[in-house]
Amino acid sequence: MTLDPKIPKGPLADKWTLCKNELKLVSPTNKRKFNIIVVGTGLAGGAAAASLAELGYNVKAFCFQDSPRRAHSIAAQGGINAAKNYQNDGDSVGRLFYDTIKGGDFRAREANVYRLAEVSANIIDQCVAQGVPFAREYGGTLANRTFGGVLVSRTFYARGQTGQQLLLGAYSSLMRQVERGKVKMFPRREMLDLVVIDGIARGIITRNLVNGEFEKHEADAVLLCTGGYSNVFYLSTNAKGCNTTAIWRAYKRGAYFGNPCFTQIHPTSIPIHGEYQSKLTLMSESLRNDGRVWVPKQKGDKRPPQSIPEAERDYYLERKYPTYGNMVPRDVASRNAKAVCDEGRGVGETGQAVYLDFSDAIKRDGKQVIHEKYGNLFHMYEKITAESPYEMPMKIYPAPHYTMGGLWVDYNLESTIPGLFVLGEANFSDHGANRLGASALMQGLADGYFIAPYTIGNHIAARKIEKVSTSHPAFEEALNTCKQTVEKLLSIQGNRSVDSFHRELGRIMWEYCGMSRNETGLKTAIAKIQKLKAEFWKDVKILGENSEFNQSLEQAGRVIDFMDLGELMCRDALDRKESCGGHFREESQTEENEAKRDDQNYCYVSAWQYQGEGKDPQLHKEALEFEAVHLTQRSYK
Amino acid sequence: MSGKLLNLTLKVWRQKNGKSSGKLVTYKVKDISTEMSFLEMLDVLNEELTKKGEDPIAFDHDCREGICGMCSLMINGKAHGPDLETTTCQLHMRRFSDGDTIVIEPWRARAFPILKDLVVDRSSFDRIISAGGYASINVGNAPDGNTLLVGKESADRAMDSAACIGCGACVASCKNASAMLFVAAKVSHFAELPQGAPERSRRVQRMVAQMDAEGFGGCTNTYECEAACPAGIKVTTIAKLNRELISASLCAQEEQEKAAGHG
Numbered sequence: 049m050t051l052d053p054k055i056p057k058g059p060l061a062d063k064w065t066l067c068k069n070e071l072k073l074v075s076p077t078n079k080r081k082f083n084i085i086v087v088g089t090g091l092a093g094g095a096a097a098a099s100l101a102e103l104g105y106n107v108k109a110f111c112f113q114d115s116p117r118r119a120h121s122i123a124a125q126g127g128i129n130a131a132k133n134y135q136n137d138g139d140s141v142g143r144l145f146y147d148t149i150k151g152g153d154f155r156a157r158e159a160n161v162y163r164l165a166e167v168s169a170n171i172i173d174q175c176v177a178q179g180v181p182f183a184r185e186y187g188g189t190l191a192n193r194t195f196g197g198v199l200v201s202r203t204f205y206a207r208g209q210t211g212q213q214l215l216l217g218a219y220s221s222l223m224r225q226v227e228r229g230k231v232k233m234f235p236r237r238e239m240l241d242l243v244v245i246d247g248i249a250r251g252i253i254t255r256n257l258v259n260g261e262f263e264k265h266e267a268d269a270v271l272l273c274t275g276g277y278s279n280v281f282y283l284s285t286n287a288k289g290c291n292t293t294a295i296w297r298a299y300k301r302g303a304y305f306g307n308p309c310f311t312q313i314h315p316t317s318i319p320i321h322g323e324y325q326s327k328l329t330l331m332s333e334s335l336r337n338d339g340r341v342w343v344p345k346q347k348g349d350k351r352p353p354q355s356i357p358e359a360e361r362d363y364y365l366e367r368k369y370p371t372y373g374n375m376v377p378r379d380v381a382s383r384n385a386k387a388v389c390d391e392g393r394g395v396g397e398t399g400q401a402v403y404l405d406f407s408d409a410i411k412r413d414g415k416q417v418i419h420e421k422y423g424n425l426f427h428m429y430e431k432i433t434a435e436s437p438y439e440m441p442m443k444i445y446p447a448p449h450y451t452m453g454g455l456w457v458d459y460n461l462e463s464t465i466p467g468l469f470v471l472g473e474a475n476f477s478d479h480g481a482n483r484l485g486a487s488a489l490m491q492g493l494a495d496g497y498f499i500a501p502y503t504i505g506n507h508i509a510a511r512k513i514e515k516v517s518t519s520h521p522a523f524e525e526a527l528n529t530c531k532q533t534v535e536k537l538l539s540i541q542g543n544r545s546v547d548s549f550h551r552e553l554g555r556i557m558w559e560y561c562g563m564s565r566n567e568t569g570l571k572t573a574i575a576k577i578q579k580l581k582a583e584f585w586k587d588v589k590i591l592g593e594n595s596e597f598n599q600s601l602e603q604a605g606r607v608i609d610f611m612d613l614g615e616l617m618c619r620d621a622l623d624r625k626e627s628c629g630g631h632f633r634e635e636s637q638t639e640e641n642e643a644k645r646d647d648q649n650y651c652y653v654s655a656w657q658y659q660g661e662g663k664d665p666q667l668h669k670e671a672l673e674f675e676a677v678h679l680t681q682r683s684y685k
Numbered sequence: 686m687s688g689k690l691l692n693l694t695l696k697v698w699r700q701k702n703g704k705s706s707g708k709l710v711t712y713k714v715k716d717i718s719t720e721m722s723f724l725e726m727l728d729v730l731n732e733e734l735t736k737k738g739e740d741p742i743a744f745d746h747d748c749r750e751g752i753c754g755m756c757s758l759m760i761n762g763k764a765h766g767p768d769l770e771t772t773t774c775q776l777h778m779r780r781f782s783d784g785d786t787i788v789i790e791p792w793r794a795r796a797f798p799i800l801k802d803l804v805v806d807r808s809s810f811d812r813i814i815s816a817g818g819y820a821s822i823n824v825g826n827a828p829d830g831n832t833l834l835v836g837k838e839s840a841d842r843a844m845d846s847a848a849c850i851g852c853g854a855c856v857a858s859c860k861n862a863s864a865m866l867f868v869a870a871k872v873s874h875f876a877e878l879p880q881g882a883p884e885r886s887r888r889v890q891r892m893v894a895q896m897d898a899e900g901f902g903g904c905t906n907t908y909e910c911e912a913a914c915p916a917g918i919k920v921t922t923i924a925k926l927n928r929e930l931i932s933a934s935l936c937a938q939e940e941q942e943k944a945a946g947h948g
Contacts, residue, residue: 095824099824113755118755119753120753122748123753134831174822176830177880179820179880181877183840184837187834188835189834207844220820226815287753288746322688434777548732596701597743
């Protein structure tokens with residue numbers, strides 16, 4: 049199968065308009081005859097489910113949490129980008145497009161990124177109309193701040209809870225459609241398989257997490273909006289329930305997986321403090337607007353930060369990148385933090401931390417101003433560490449945060465399985481090899497509110513889809529596969545908990561496929577993961593039954609998929625012998641130890657095709673072609 | 686690793702499902718670091734229980750950073766434990782002392798039935814939001830965000846209320862199991878903003894009616910909800926809710942009279 053990204057013809061700036069003119073429409077009275085499944089209710093899923101229901105489709109929405117309002121989009125702190133140019137600082141759609149594609153180290157599809165920038169302004173308007181309480185100036189206009197990797201202020205925010213407010217906006221629209229009877233909500237459900245009939249996605253199998261029942265759901269289109277897979281590292285900034293199962297099982301049914309090795313390690317997370325640690329907590333990138341990152345100049349300097357004189361501190365980001373300073377993109381900030389810690393200049397008990405210091409900002413603006421901007425983050429930091437950032441510099445260290453990779457989709461957000469659409473972080477599309485801050489929220493909502501509602505209509509109108517029933521043998525086959533997997537898991541009764549396997553996988557991934565990767569390490573990781581998998585299927589211990597609320601069983605299903613995905617990530621990282629964005633191959637660096645891209649050989653999207661259990665997946669390549677931007681080595685000096 | 690180690694006695698509510706009866710079961714945990722979060726302490730216990738072949742304790746949690754609202758737990762009779770404006774997932778063991786006994790129970794309210802152990806069903810909250818907790822705006826060409834000016838003070842107050850995480854601590858800590866603070870937070874959020882104003886009366890009336898239909902109790906001004914709220918929602922929002930409700934019913938009367946007059 050050749051990969052067709054279906055990029056519309058015409059000049060970059062007109063592509064989306066031309067595309068919308070061409071997309072086929074479903075008449076308003078016919079929409080009610082079609083059913084659409086939306087899995088995941090975060091920004092992408094919540095927005096898509098609400099928008100499709102508003103159009104008149106019958107939507108079934110699924111989430112594993114107890115309520116759609118819990119989706120992990122809620123934890124996004126800093127903000128959402130939009131090319132509004134409210135600040136009169138020279139922003140434009142073109143500039144947002146360029147910043148995003150450059151931030152992604154030229155490994156994203158130009159047309160998709162341009163469209164993202166184009167619809168960004170509508171997102172803000174839509175959210176304002178919903179009642180999202182964005183920060184305002186005294187005059188009543190919307191306030192903005194700046195974020196990493198850019199030189200304008202285009203980020204809109206609601207204190208440090210932007211994701212929460214945007215999600216609650218989408219959630220309220222969703223619940224309005226529940227009331228209208230256009231959305232049927234299925235909370236505490238986990239999608240376990242995708243049902244494909246005659247080559248088209250026609251439904252899903254879910255497990256009811258309260259009573260263990262396996263359920264069959266048919267539809268005319270299936271949307272996966274299930275977020276990212278950072279929990280493959282076990283410790284990440286993601287919620288504990290975030291998982292890859294929905295997209296992974298779709299991959300096993302034929303959807304290609306795009307750029308699995310592109311993961312984002314966020315520079316400002318609270319450092320690890322013990323073996324029992326269950327997650328890492330992010331401190332928003334927006335803090336780098338006012339916080340200064342530093343370590344002591346001397347190795348092993350154990351003095352408290354206040355006792356280290358100015359002349360003996362190394363503000364290494366400001367020193368190395370005078371133009372962007374502390375606001376360099378995340379991949380650059382993370383790698384530099386790792387580098388100074390590897391040199392032995394890290395701080396804190398473990399030496400795996402750097403300072404993020406607000407004392408200058410507090411001196412300049414006063415404690416009250418800093419409190420208004422970051423109060424909730426400082427409060428959260430103090431809760432976890434028992435230290436006040438008003439008094440002591442924060443200690444931070446990089447942590448897995450976001451995955452740019454995901455299921456491969458074309459311009460219409462459709463995967464290689466017709467009728468299967470993938471939105472938000474679950475797809476691979478817009479962020480290339482590194483995502484800029486405040487653009488995940490933008491992408492989730494763009495996909496859900498403004499793109500999928502058009503392209504799904506085209507799928508339904510252009511293809512003649514016969515109705516199917518859940519008694520079709522494909523549904524039976526998929527349901528039985530799910531049942532058998534669960535039965536097998538429960539029958540092992542070995543000695544080790546699910547969590548212990550997940551932790552071990554996380555350690556392998558962090559060590560060999562984390563911030564810095566090399567050939568030997570990646571090969572070692574693949575061998576270790578295969579061994580771990582074999583041990584899992586022999587020695588995992590899951591108590592209880594299927595027919596009850598069983599959290600170990602839920603987790604076990606997710607860990608199986610994480611192990612498989614981890615292996616694919618390593619394969620992908622092995623194939624890509626260049627450094628780009630968050631993917632740093634030690635074999636490919638400049639003299640100054642910056643990432644060295646290889647456009648000659650690697651200017652493509654990797655799209656992996658499943659070949660069956662125990663067989664090597666097949667790599668397909670989508671060549672990236674750039675018309676509007678000139679590829680340059682990224683510099684933030 | 687810094688921090689001290691604690692030995693604790695836990696009394697945890699165990700209940701197989703919604704139909705069976707439950708009881709407090711005592712567990713001993715050893716060498717709990719004061720740096721751990723409360724849920725990490727339960728993780729450690731569950732790991733031990735699994736090793737011993739005992740069913741691990743079910744509890745709801747997800748983001749573990751205090752924002753998703755999924756975690757719950759009555760800890761020594763207090764919703765989310767002893768700290769102010771703190772969810773259970775953000776509560777740390779340094780708050781406890783060696784030798785302490787900690788009683789851990791689920792949220793208890795008729796409108797929050799228990800599913801298993803410490804897990805309850807809070808879908809009644811979703812149904813309250815469905816009844817009117819939104820501005821009825823379809824996706825489309827919304828006007829430019831800056832055409833709608835909102836003063837900083839109003840925006841800030843709207844945000845104060847919109848910060849509700851929907852965890853249900855207000856209900857769990859209220860002797861009447863009232864959901865007034867939850868409903869008031871959403872009503873106040875919109876009452877501060879021009880958005881959604883046309884359906885102001887309808888919103889408050891429908892949300893309150895749904896709250897009653899779900900079996901939540903009434904408010905008798907004991908303010909336990911405010912003390913327990915991890916998001917710092919103030920009881921003044923309840924005053925606001927009452928004001929909205931009274932003016933909505935006055936408006937409704939007027940409209941009825943108008944309708945009668947024309948009829």
